[in-house]
Amino acid sequence: MGCTAEAWVDVSLDADGRVAIRGASDAQITAGFAGLVARGLSGLEPADVLNISDDVVADLGIGPSALPRSRANGFRNMLETVKKQCRLLLAEGGVTEPPFPSLVVTADGVEAVGSFARAQAEYLEPDADAVDALVAELEAKKIGIVAHFYMDPQVQGVLMAAAKRYEHVFISDSLVMADAAVKMVREGGCESIAVLGVDFMSENVRAILDDAGLESAKVYRMAADDIGCSLAEAAQDKKYYDYLAEADGVENAVHVIYINTALDTKANANAVVPTITCTSSNVVQTVLTAAAQVPGVNVFYGPDTYMGGNLAELFTMMSTWSDEDVAAVHPAHTQSTIKDLLPRLRYFQDGTCMVHHMFGGDVCDAVRKYYGDAYQTAHFEVPGEMFKLAMEAKRERDMGVVGSTKNILDYVCEKIDEAVARNLPAGERLSFVLGTETGMVTSIVRAARAKLVAAKTAGVAGVEAEIVFPVSSDAIAPIAESESVALGGVAVVPGPAGGEGCSAEGGCASCPYMKMNSLDALMSVCAKIGTDAGEALLTPFEPKKYEAAKDGPSVAALGCVPILHMRDFQRDGALSDAFVEDITTRHAAKRAAK
Template identity: 80%
Template sequence: MSSAPIAGLRARVVAKRVARRNVDRAIRAVSTERSAANNLGNEKLRSVAGAVAAEKDVSEKLKALIARGGDLPALPESDRAPSNRVMGCTSQAWIDVSLDADGKVLLRGHSDAQITTGFAGVLAAGLGGLSPEDVLGVDDDVVKDLGLGASALPRSRANGFRNMLESVKKQTRLLRDGRDAMPFPSLLVTADGIEARGPFAEAQANYLEPDAEAVAALVKELKAKKIGVVAHFYMDPQVQGVLMAAAKEYEHVFISDSLVMADAAVKMVEAGCDAVCVLGVDFMSENVRAILDDAGHADAKVYRMAAEDIGCSLAEAAQSDAYYEYLAAADGVENAVHVIYINTALDTKANADAIVPTVTCTSSNVVQTVLQAAAQVPGVNIFYGPDTYMGGNLAELFTMMSTWTDEEVAAVHPAHSRATIKALLPRLRYFQDGTCMVHHMFGGDVCDTVRKFYGDAYQTAHFEVPGEMFKLAMEAKRERDMGVVGSTKNILDFVVDRVDDAIARKHPNGERLSFVLGTETGMVTSIVRAAQARLKKAKADGVPDVECEIVFPVSADAVTATGETQAPSIGGLAVVPGPAGGEGCSSEGGCASCPYMKMNSLDALMRVCARVGTEGGAATLAPMEPKKYAAAKEGEKSVAARGCVPILHMRDFTRDKKFSDAFVNDIYGDLNLIITYHITRARASRRAFPPPPSRASLAHALAAMLRSSKSIVSVAFGGISCT
């Protein structure tokens, strides 16, 4: 693959980065549209809600709310559609918005629950007859104005009410703007098939039904030559489609996020595979190689899909001079620990651990890793890198948590409270100049559109996306129980769980769930497969239709005009995915796919498989093997072995739910060194020092004495000489 498109994309990303330093800028711009409208809508709606709240007790308030449902203009069954169905509501509910001859808002609604019907009646009375601008200026906290406590209005029902208001705003905005379709492309997944809406979605859907001959050819090669395949979720749709079909016929094909790929490779080799093909970027194949070696499988072959570097802009950021300056600064800080994203090269991990005690993390365990460090190492100073967005999102999350109740904080990590989170914040640093070029694309313009037209949808965001997208998903999670922030696996599980919930509800009219996919589009194949399998089974079991819509938040700048398609358009233009440069991404927001991941094509996989086990194949495959590091000097560990240390620290944490004693000791300092500390001779001669329970405890105690001491003495603790 030519490096020109990648280089051009990176240049545009870098050029935009300075303008994007303040990740809250776009959020503030969006908020202006939401709150700057005049207060007529707020006044009228609060007046209606206030009449309910004025009743003397909860039971009377509920009666008043239910009575409001009697004034709700009816919505005939023929007008109840997926487009006006309220998502996130435990009951069946529809709210329909139209404009009268004077351009004023009219609301109709229906629900199978009296209380929900009552809330729709409050909205109809409070917003009916207003201009679209007045409706869009209404605050989102109207539920609180009803004066109903949690006992009468459980969180699940309150969330449904909030989403009903979001649905009203979305429909109002579409009417005001004269739109007859939603702005983003999407895939509608049903038990019977897949409907692509827009050319971008059509491109994603093309390979969801893979070519049977291609699947058969791949499986034949893999079985005959005992080759396993581990692939990242961010594959091209064609590759994912073929691999997922192949996995049904051959057990040694596995698609996952980067954390699990290496573990899967070990299992494949232990089950008899002689080689493993890695479909991912270079650090993924390096990790697979290192973990196989650590497991005693150095003879197993590991192959990449290209002789050229399959790079990663994020991993490259961790090899910059700026990153080593960042680590050098950490080296001078007491109780410093470096939490490094696993999406980095082995030599990066090795070099980092030589400077600061280092543990790897993934997007799914980064929160727990940081919180465990703060809980297990008192006074720890955490340096996260290299992903600037993930670091900023961590800081944003912990800032939010500092306002939560102790019970809510403990639900995230049992050793923490609001006070400990507040204490952690000033001791958390993150690198300021590292981004994934793909996740960088979810910018302010895209998030503005998501907030305006998909505010009632389920929001998903990878931990690597910019703060705007992260904040949208966090708000949806916190305020409406309709969001997830995390890894690719977290996002997949979230979508599948919501589909399972809808199936379990068995609403007679069915449901449509919409998910905004705030990560790389390669995720879509796994999501579609998992969702459709459940929908097909549900239909066979007699469950009414449940539909799953996957929305691609792609900006208008991430598509290219063409005169050769009759498909629906965005902004009046016929489009295909990708800007003219062909990268599939735009630095203005939205991304089709990772240009590096595109190097992992189906043709590349078949070429590698064809060479395995052939005469001369070893020589031609040598450039496809993961990077080889210089051999270690006698008595020293190799770079690969040292790079494995932070990964093994993470594996220990994953298994034991705490850091190993060896890692904690490393953070506090090596006590085999001579420890110099200052105390008065008089105090030293009188004080008894019983053996501490661990070397870490001793280091912590000595560090405290060092800070408060005045003179130098020599003592010995449990065989450790301290001067």
């Protein structure tokens, strides 16, 4: 509450079934809010409390326009906590506890709530023999590993344990996988890099190593077959090239392409329209910087439709913010410039990754009902409803984050650090709704646990962190009633109902492509490295090779151009002069040449 104030709210029912509220705080203003809530709502029916509009905050004169945002957010959070407890008291639909599975992390261990959570927790403590065997291979053969967060729990558990003993194991989002590989080879002496992810990731690692002059380092995927991605394939469809043709016909056009695409896709796109690669962690800054540096720029984003829609949603929200709040996101912008940008922002409409349908409308309704006082997180790739929930939590309650997998991980760690610094009392639980792939859970749980163990050692042992998995009712498997979670009267376990993959029933960590990155596959690749016979067998495991051009750069080199534009932006905080010139002159040059 506020900046450092703590508040406690308890809701019960009196003998007549009406709400009885007690509230307290260690700060006078917040204690006043608690008293206002207790006096104003005690004596009402629970259903009447649930019908109270969020507009009451403004009606009482304690909204953001009247008070500092932190104070207004504090009152809103208190109201959400009361509503949550009222819902549980009503036991709507037979639900006596929040409906989603979760992992409760403490300094002493991890408690799994629900079958789905137990499956996720199974490999948090990996098999010691598997870790020993992997580390021995990596050390003996100077192999580095770069892996995406979205591995299945078994692989994640082994890799994270191995990373404690061998420094050249790196798990991250796709933005920095290639940078980590360069460091492993250049500074760590690694001779081979094993990439756990889909093919565009290994292609990117190979290309950036080559650009760094490290062509001798070998790069291996985890399968001889293609390790594809439905989203990357969407950018190779005719519809996408029609979309690029539209951009080609517009003055001052820039194509912002998600990194989850193949090198030849990036090369072909840049041949049509000036193109820069982005990730979920830098896409907002990329678009806003382009708008600041190129007056009248027309932004074409693709291929991820969800991310494009979320960008449009975010900028629409920003168009109502104060200039001060807009400048906090990007200092070169105001409310007026955001409004000016909106009509010139387009995004591809046919690039939906079906994996992310797992965050459906029923999920968002349940999150609103039962987790209104929790921290909300959302990856930029999730559907708009989940994204909007996190944005509302961020703006209205100061309890949300949107961005990349790394942004979400950092946010969870930051909030745990804040709770530890306040030395919260025993049993104080921070709940985080995980609006991203469940493949993130191993990294989040391990990071949270490490912080809580360190806090207990320092004498602070009260904080708990709950990681909640909001899973769609489409992603269910019927089981015995005794093992079920009741959601709308249906006994379910969140997870694949039958088959797995890029569908409404799965997530990236259970995608058949990502599952090709298994522990057995990794050990098999490592076993073959270091011998002529073994490495001959690994030839099909190398990233896709592009034929060198007879005249001019190769496809791989051309595909690196948008990536290098992004790297320039990451380094300098601005688009390069050469790229800006390309954006502002290419259309006119083409027209003059006709």
